[in-house]
Amino acid sequence: MSSVLVHAPHAHSGAGVGGVMATVMLALAPATAFGFWAFGWPAIYLWTVTVLACVLTEAVCLKWRGQHALPRLADGSAILTGWLLAVSLPPWAPAWLGVVGAVAAIALGKQVFGGLGQNPFNPAMVGRVLLLIAFPVEMTTWVAPHPLGSSGAPDLWAAAGITLGGNGYDAVTSASLLGGFKTELTRGVEGASAIAHAFAPLSNGLAGMRAGSLGETSAGLLLLGGLFLLWRGVIGWQAPVGMLLGVLVPAAILHTTHPDTTLPVSAHLFGGGLLLGAFFIVTDYVSSPGTPAGRLVFGLGCGLLTFVIRNFAGYPEGVAFAVMLMNAMTPLIDRAIRPRVYGRDRRGRSLPPLGGDKK
Amino acid sequence: MLLALAALTTLGLGLGLLLGTAARLLKVEAEPITAELEAMLPGSQCGQCGFPGCAGAAAALADGRAPVTLCPPGGRDLAQRLAERLGVSVDLSGMADAGPRIAAVDESICIGCTRCFKVCPTDAIVGAVKQIHAVIRDACTGCSKCVDICPTESLHLIPIPVTPQTWAWPKPAHTPVLAKPVLADAGCH
Amino acid sequence: MRIFDFLSRLPSWGVHPDDHKRPAADRALRVVTLPEFLHLPLTQHVGGIARPVVRIGDTVHKGQLLARAHGNISAPVHAPTSGRIVAIGDVHSPHPAGLTLPGITLAADGDDRWDESLEGLGDPFNADPQQISEKVSAAGVVGMGGATFPAAVKLALGRRMKVQTLIINGGECEPYLSCDDRLMRERAADVVDGARLIAYAIGAREVRVGIENNKPEAIAAMRAAAEGFAEVHIVPVPARYPMGSDKQLISVLVKREVPAEGRAADAGVLVHNVGTAWAVHEAVRHGRPLVRRIVTVAGGAVRDPGNVETPLGVSVSHLIEACGGLLQAPARLVLGGPMMGTVLPSQQAPVVKGTSGVLALTAAEAGDQAPAPCIRCASCVDACPMGLVPHEMAAHIRAGALDQAADQWSLTDCIGCGCCAYVCPSRIPLTHHFDYAKGELAGRERMRLRQDATKRLTAERASRQEREAAEKAAAAAARKAAKAAEKAAAEKAKAEKAKAEQAAAEAAGSNEGATA
Ligand code: SF4
Numbered sequence A: 001m002s003s004v005l006v007h008a009p010h011a012h013s014g015a016g017v018g019g020v021m022a023t024v025m026l027a028l029a030p031a032t033a034f035g036f037w038a039f040g041w042p043a044i045y046l047w048t049v050t051v052l053a054c055v056l057t058e059a060v061c062l063k064w065r066g067q068h069a070l071p072r073l074a075d076g077s078a079i080l081t082g083w084l085l086a087v088s089l090p091p092w093a094p095a096w097l098g099v100v101g102a103v104a105a106i107a108l109g110k111q112v113f114g115g116l117g118q119n120p121f122n123p124a125m126v127g128r129v130l131l132l133i134a135f136p137v138e139m140t141t142w143v144a145p146h147p148l149g150s151s152g153a154p155d156l157w158a159a160a161g162i163t164l165g166g167n168g169y170d171a172v173t174s175a176s177l178l179g180g181f182k183t184e185l186t187r188g189v190e191g192a193s194a195i196a197h198a199f200a201p202l203s204n205g206l207a208g209m210r211a212g213s214l215g216e217t218s219a220g221l222l223l224l225g226g227l228f229l230l231w232r233g234v235i236g237w238q239a240p241v242g243m244l245l246g247v248l249v250p251a252a253i254l255h256t257t258h259p260d261t262t263l264p265v266s267a268h269l270f271g272g273g274l275l276l277g278a279f280f281i282v283t284d285y286v287s288s289p290g291t292p293a294g295r296l297v298f299g300l301g302c303g304l305l306t307f308v309i310r311n312f313a314g315y316p317e318g319v320a321f322a323v324m325l326m327n328a329m330t331p332l333i334d335r336a337i338r339p340r341v342y343g344r345d346r347r348g349r350s351l352p353p354l355g356g357d358k359k
Numbered sequence B: 001m002l003l004a005l006a007a008l009t010t011l012g013l014g015l016g017l018l019l020g021t022a023a024r025l026l027k028v029e030a031e032p033i034t035a036e037l038e039a040m041l042p043g044s045q046c047g048q049c050g051f052p053g054c055a056g057a058a059a060a061l062a063d064g065r066a067p068v069t070l071c072p073p074g075g076r077d078l079a080q081r082l083a084e085r086l087g088v089s090v091d092l093s094g095m096a097d098a099g100p101r102i103a104a105v106d107e108s109i110c111i112g113c114t115r116c117f118k119v120c121p122t123d124a125i126v127g128a129v130k131q132i133h134a135v136i137r138d139a140c141t142g143c144s145k146c147v148d149i150c151p152t153e154s155l156h157l158i159p160i161p162v163t164p165q166t167w168a169w170p171k172p173a174h175t176p177v178l179a180k181p182v183l184a185d186a187g188c189h
Numbered sequence C: 001m002r003i004f005d006f007l008s009r010l011p012s013w014g015v016h017p018d019d020h021k022r023p024a025a026d027r028a029l030r031v032v033t034l035p036e037f038l039h040l041p042l043t044q045h046v047g048g049i050a051r052p053v054v055r056i057g058d059t060v061h062k063g064q065l066l067a068r069a070h071g072n073i074s075a076p077v078h079a080p081t082s083g084r085i086v087a088i089g090d091v092h093s094p095h096p097a098g099l100t101l102p103g104i105t106l107a108a109d110g111d112d113r114w115d116e117s118l119e120g121l122g123d124p125f126n127a128d129p130q131q132i133s134e135k136v137s138a139a140g141v142v143g144m145g146g147a148t149f150p151a152a153v154k155l156a157l158g159r160r161m162k163v164q165t166l167i168i169n170g171g172e173c174e175p176y177l178s179c180d181d182r183l184m185r186e187r188a189a190d191v192v193d194g195a196r197l198i199a200y201a202i203g204a205r206e207v208r209v210g211i212e213n214n215k216p217e218a219i220a221a222m223r224a225a226a227e228g229f230a231e232v233h234i235v236p237v238p239a240r241y242p243m244g245s246d247k248q249l250i251s252v253l254v255k256r257e258v259p260a261e262g263r264a265a266d267a268g269v270l271v272h273n274v275g276t277a278w279a280v281h282e283a284v285r286h287g288r289p290l291v292r293r294i295v296t297v298a299g300g301a302v303r304d305p306g307n308v309e310t311p312l313g314v315s316v317s318h319l320i321e322a323c324g325g326l327l328q329a330p331a332r333l334v335l336g337g338p339m340m341g342t343v344l345p346s347q348q349a350p351v352v353k354g355t356s357g358v359l360a361l362t363a364a365e366a367g368d369q370a371p372a373p374c375i376r377c378a379s380c381v382d383a384c385p386m387g388l389v390p391h392e393m394a395a396h397i398r399a400g401a402l403d404q405a406a407d408q409w410s411l412t413d414c415i416g417c418g419c420c421a422y423v424c425p426s427r428i429p430l431t432h433h434f435d436y437a438k439g440e441l442a443g444r445e446r447m448r449l450r451q452d453a454t455k456r457l458t459a460e461r462a463s464r465q466e467r468e469a470a471e472k473a474a475a476a477a478a479r480k481a482a483k484a485a486e487k488a489a490a491e492k493a494k495a496e497k498a499k500a501e502q503a504a505a506e507a508a509g510s511n512e513g514a515t516a
């Protein structure tokens, strides 16, 4: 009898980690492609370098930990981390910024904890936060869109200069909506409200023709990607809806009471990294709570913290910080929020037998 | 920038404090460990560890005078649990993983000398002078005292026979073996 | 997709695997030819091992008692055909680890002659309900859905708890399996009659038959059979795995949950499988014990999948032969459905009372792949019909914290349905973890009981030895005392003797003196 003891089920839905990652990348692709088009070759270079750096770091770490690198690399999680990190960087940022972020994301954010599935923090956000703290200038130097093929767009060579050395960078810097608003606000209300009014939700926001991170400007395409993920069942609605509510509801309230010193809801929704965060960052499986209800709370927390940071803290954008803070809360949420078990009440006690509770 | 750093630091400190307090509040009062260890030992007082009975062994374990591998009837499993309980790391590879065992009488060579059931700490062997002895499976702890004393080597330890009632799935391997064709015993004609 | 489920009011738990029920479900029942030997394990049920009442060499008729029930929860075993007992000892068993079981081997004589003394109750609906229970108990009927719990014990429980609703489980949610489907299509009247008999036996007022809506033919047949019986309701339920699990079916049919620390009767219902209802009908109407059943033989490696009615004790290989044999060596032979079935190490294993299917699966069907680390995607949480958090339980079990998995994460509530492992993108063998942990915890409990027994025995021995020593000492003391007394007496006598001698000597001396 040469039998092998295998346990049921003897069937599988066919879902796989690689497939999940690939679906997320597919959903992220349109917004990224738009970023490539809007910010030109430097953006393409930066994205490529960052993704490659992530994969390489992952491979080195896996080798160093004595694991077979190929099967783990094949699941695509390192590529996705690099991709998410890249799309949250300023599009014309120098390549070394992407590399430093990538090494931080994979080595510090993921592998030191034991690799896939073990990291308490979202690796891409670890990279981004580290860069924000260490290199605040490079991380907040934005450019206005220079669509590929338009007159102002850098060609292949000029782009290489920008990505490798930061040449010709200063000439074209532009303020991001959230950043510009915050800066102006310290000088006076008029400038700020001018910026807020100059922001056109449709063309600047939904379509994405504005200064901002590589892949987070095109709100419309991000929304499309998010809906695609929802439809494919890759993500649940809980975390994104929580995050959107967490930012937009207090923002709406605050804007009605302080219309001059705060941004309108549309600017919060389309003007920063909210949609990217809601659909692609807070939905990260590993670092968010393990139950649907927990994810709603998690999303709400991320949203509220983002709102607080955007309005009351020193940084104009707060998604990355908010996500990392809530990542730290995840174990607590997982302890507190669990599904109700069949035959038990919410507190885990067995339900009373039928008619058994009458005396 | 500074504000953010300050905020992060405050938050970190706050969380740390919270966790610290929680750890303190939720801390389980340490039981008298000797009693707990004694409860883990087989309790047959067989003395193979060289201590006077299981209580003596538990006391010795508690103050570190004895290794966790001291109890032969408990085997590797017990050693592992003791190591876990005491928070020590131990190399168990040298310890035979025989699993729990019980004594069995080879009826062809038993001469009915009655020596074995005089030493059995749990009265698990029955018989009488000049009659073949038998082991009561449920009462035997596998301490091997009888095996040592048997003049004809008729007693030996066997693994406890597995029945469908006691069989259990083994721990899943980290990378499970994939199924191979299973029909070696009955071809597919 | 959850959102569509929500809109269509489907239950949010569970999974929807490809059902693979056709073509087997649409083929008429086949009858297997009798093989030469039948192997009948003595535990085809939950509970005590049945005790043989026949001897090697006995000739028996079909339906004759071979082994009687032993203990409160147990079931007898009967001869599936007429023939001669050729062995009583260990037989192959359908156990995943290939363990053998005590059993009886019967050589068929080919006549297949029924025991003529068997007869049913004339008018069961006017009989004492107790008589129905007795018939069911004597016929060795057990839960045919795979649980194999003795049916008569459940009837007694239902009567004691005054259960009002009887649920007949025609869910059959496991992919591939269609034995219940076939039974309902071909013998709907018998099933309905059996259900009514059970309801009468326990005093239930209502019978609800839950059938998954992917079996329209069965639903139609059962509806036709139930016509005229107002208390019998045929209720189509959504096809969703594990709808055929008692707890899930109860919650769908009566909108109540079974208490975690209780039984179905605590929710006011009793659940029996359609196969059990049929077996009850056979036992009560015809007095026939449970000696045959319908088994689905399917899977990509089977040439001609279908349902067969077979005597118990027939080997799996014989069943596969009856379905045209194998097209290729299967990657895995499974007993039961693919979601919860167990691997069969050998084709020699016999069909037993709880065998609902034999699947010869190809590698592609079995879907094997090496596991990867958990990515906490929570697919398993969504799928679990019991509201558990499988990835947390598995993580605790992997780390060796079995007690925590049980106490904090409700491992004991897991029904082992396999939904979690079915959806896991990392292919983690979650249910294997859970079964390992449940077995390990049960083993520890056994060890603990054993240890307690050991301690008691040791204490008893010590007190016995003390007592013996005391007795010995007492005896020794008594002997000593007796000896001492003897000695003292002897000494006294000696002393007296000496005294007398001395006196005599003295007397003699004086005499001498006197004579001198
Ligand atoms: S389905 Fe698998 S990978 Fe996803 S959380 Fe559950 S165990 Fe982890």
Ligand code: SF4
Binding pocket: C383, C384, C385, C386, C387, C388, C390, C413, C414, C415, C416, C417, C418, C419, C420, C421, C430, C431, C434
């Ligand atoms: S945890 Fe248990 S009950 Fe839940 S899906 Fe997994 S096997 Fe089924």
